[in-house]
Amino acid sequence: MRFLSQLRIGPRLAVGFGLLLVLLIAMGGLAAKQTGVIYDALDYYTVNTTPSLESVRVWESRSDRIRMLQAQHILTSSDSEMAALEAAIQKATEELTRAVAGYEKLLSNDEDKRLWQDVIATTNAYVVGWADLKAISRQTAGNPAKTEEARQLFVGKGEALHKAAAAAIDKEWEFNVKLAKQLADEGAVTYRHALLAIAIACSIAVAIGIGAALLIARSIAKPVQEAVVVARTVASGDLTSRVDAQGRDETAQLLQALGQMNDSLSTIVGEVRESSESIATGSGQIASGSADLSQRTEEQAASLQQAASSMEQLSSTVQHNAESARQAHQLAREAADSAARGGDVVGHVVATMQGIAESSKRITDIIGVIDGIAFQTNILALNAAVEAARAGEGGRGFAVVAGEVRLLAQRSAIAAKEIKTLIGDSADKVEAGTRQVGAAGQSMTEIVAQIQRVGLLIGEISNATAEQSSGIAQVGTAVGQLDHVTQQNAALVEESAAAAESLRLQAARLAELVRSFKLNPQAA
Template structure:
């Protein structure tokens, strides 16, 4: 069936459908005929049942002694002979077990005759077969050919026989079925005509549908299925043949789909290659970043250790600066006291210098007195020389006085010289002491400056220690962040590996497609 074209297959389907419709028509006609025959058979059974009741009633009367058996049988036959049905065309017949006619509803001439040898045109022993069937099964139907009243033609007939056992009689009745056959043939022709008309209408519809399907498909379904199968197998290099100007059929849509799939797969393949390259670069970058992160973590660990050492050193420096500040403060106080002592020394040296000047002045006075005494002694010696002998003793005294005056003048001169030298040294010492005082003042100022600087250094050391503590906290946070970054790098590396694997699977998945440039 697959090798036939769509049109042929649709026409074959139409032929099968028409045959099915004809078969249904035939079945319907035969079913109608069977129904009509069943109705006739039911009617025959009903009539025979009435006759059976009549015989049974008279048998009861005979058994009850109301009438003799012969009278009962004779009266029963009379009643049955008078019975008519089916528009007065139906009648009853009574037979005995040997096919002898006991009563005939329309032919009294047959009564008392042995009809076992009577046959219909087909050779059927009508009476004998009926009595035998009744004796054997109790009741049943017989199909036969019989001369129809008012006609010289044999017609099909159905007889119904039933045995009345008490009297060993067979009740027979029948109806002709030629009208059923006529109705059957009429119905059959109606069904056939309707089926032919329906097949013609369906043929027209099928023709339109075939043209529409072929126009929508753009070709044979087998060809479309072959193209779809090749595309499904990944062959995007297949050439889809369509009719000129066809852009709405299934094949045209498959052609567009094939072109777009080829473009999409080409782009996906390029993207997969690019993703693979980028994944490798990301993996390499993650590996390098992981290595650098580990190095950074190691460096941060070392930095943390160094910062701890620096913190200890800064704390020690702060303590030392605090002690140095205290020492500088003590030195400043000592220098201040030294400056005060030096100032007192300067004042004392000034007093000594002033005393030395006063002593010089006194020595000057002594020299004046010695000079005047020497003048007076000289004058006395001159006067003593003028006095002569009387003034010789005075001259000696004057000489002694002069000698003492000269010695006093010489001693005073020496003392003056010593005092001048002492004054000069005291002056120099005063200058040195003054310079020392100035130097002590400078030392005091310098020590105070050093104290201030040491205080600032101590405060700066405290602030530096606090800052280093914050730096330690920041370094610890950086170390934690670095650890988290390392974990994220590991996750990114794992994701890159997954992306690389997925890219490989994508490349393998699209590798099954054959693109036009690959043939």
């Protein structure tokens, strides 16, 4: 622990993390080595084992194909088919030979080489045996004896050679399968060993890491706890504590700084205590003056507010008068217009009455004409009756007609006289009405003139009232602005007074808080 306390926190942590990094590098190297072993096994399986199995599969498929083509060659009798089958057998034989020869570069060990040599020997014998079988199979066309000989050779010696080659190929297949299983088993063992080694290395690293972490944490936590105790002591207002810092690391420097801070705070708080008492006294005087100024400003603001209210009421009254005058002027104009329209109507009535009088006169003249016609008709009817009476029996009918005509003429004359009398009365009445309407029209003209003069007077009153309202509004605006400024001043004075009172309270609170600190006798 003493060794660690002489180191700074940075190097101390560097030692701990460096130790963990060394352990991690060792674990990584071990894991890489084991992974390399597993990779080599997998790579060999991919590069050698899988291609070997594929080659063996090709051998087997080509061998079986050759056997099938040989059987077809024996059974056919066509030369063209035999030639095609021989070409197919030759191609399959070449593929089989190339596949067997290409396996040489995939040999794994001596056993694999021995099995490969057996495959070469048996496949070569099988290929050579085809030459004998082909020679006999060419002679089977129309020759049952040769056909039977070829069949015997195919199922006898040929079958034996094919089975020998197939057996060698199967052994090679089994060898490669066994080799693949062996590689898989070795990979599993290597994997288990790698897991075990990594688990052991991790356990060792964790144990060492926990030990280093505990040592480093204790070397840092203990001084920090001491610093916390000092800070809490200072926070509680006790500035009398003494700090004993040991070591050269950051925590020791922190403790030394806390001790210096404690001494500085003790000195500063002593000075602040004296200053806060002086501030409290001055702020109390400022608060008292601000309160007096605020009261006087509020009184002035109230007076201006009353004046502004009175001006608003006066302005409202004048505006109401102006509006009433404007409405009266408007009504006067409308009354003048209505009177003018009434005068026009009366004029039209006068003209109409005069027309009626003239029409009555014309009707009277016409009635006079009708009366004259009736009178003449009566005379003519009378003359006709006289002449009819002179005519005796021959004019009796004419006399009756003349009597009726005379009777109608008399009735027409009576009716015409009555109509003339009625029309005369109507004409007199129309003339009297015309005189009255003329008098009414004269009166309406005088009324219109009087109303127009009244409208002019009301208009002048309205204009004067509007000018008066504008002047009062300007005065009201000025008073309102003055009131607004005074209100702002009052608000500022109130804020100033509130600020002064708050300053006084804060100064008193500051003095009270400063008195709560415990100081060394020399600092106090």
